[in-house]
Amino acid sequence: MFWRRLRGLAVTTIGGAFVGGVTGTVLALIGILTPGQTKPPPEWLGVIFVLAAFGALFGALGGAAFGMLLMVAERGRGVAELRPWRVGLWAAIASAVAVRLTFNLWTVAALGSGVAAVVATAATFIAKRAPDCPMPERERSSPPA
Secondary structure (H helix, E strand, O other): OHHHHHHHHHHHHHHHHHHHHHHHHHHHHHHHOOOOOOOOHHHHHHHHHHHHHHHHHHHHHHHHHHHHHHHHHOOOOOHHHOOHHHHHHHHHHHHHHHHHHHHOOHHHHHHHHHHHHHHHHHHHHHHHHOOOOOOOHHHHHOOOO
């Protein structure tokens, strides 16, 4: 049970880093492609890289906070029992707190929590629609914690 929770926490952290990196890259591209920008191409790559790295860092922090909050708040529930809107709410809260504590801008915290809520809600919908896979024998025989 411990390893399953640790694996889930690692997945939410890595998933948050991925989503944050993609969001940072998109924001950099929006800033670069805004009409009237005169930055030469070598500076574009630096701007994209820095914003993607910061997005990945904040996303990883938000994902780890979300994973811990979800483990505590929804303890004992399987994916089939989770409500997507509650998972989205936990993701928004965890992401807003993590990003706000690290980046000190409310607009970035609001953007991060909105993206986190949408991604978490969508992931929960997708996970609930997945076909049930057989549980390994060792997990079937152990009592629930």
